[in-house]
Amino acid sequence: MCPWFDSWRHHIKIPNLCSGFFVLTIEHFLYIIHSKSIDKYYVGESSDVKQRLVMHNEHHFKRNFTKAASDWKLQLKYSCKSKKDAQFLELFIKRMKSKKFIIKIIENPAILRDILEKSK
Secondary structure, rough: OHHHHHHHHOOOOOEEEEEEEEOOOEEEEEEEEEEOOOOOOEEEEEOHHHHHHHHHOOOOOOOOOHHHHHHHHHEEEEEEEEHHHHHHHHHHHHHOOHHHHHHHHHHOOOOHHHHHHHHH
């Protein structure tokens, strides 16, 4: 055994152990951003919302809707249990095509939990 590993073993946290393989769990978020200059909302999912917001404001996504503005501000960051849940919520909200619905979600994020519970 490696002495360095043995001395630090108690600091290592293993999220899941499944059939002898390590399964890393990465937290995913649903996020909603708003641009005041064009008065539009954008819904997305990411494991790093802070970095994604920077990318939207710097027009990293050339064909994306968010290239229309550079003043995107985070309105909601909702933690999901999995990437699948975050993607489900993102598509659910986008299919609604409703600014009023997005505003309701920002005001009451518990709606998202209810949507996920009813989908299972």
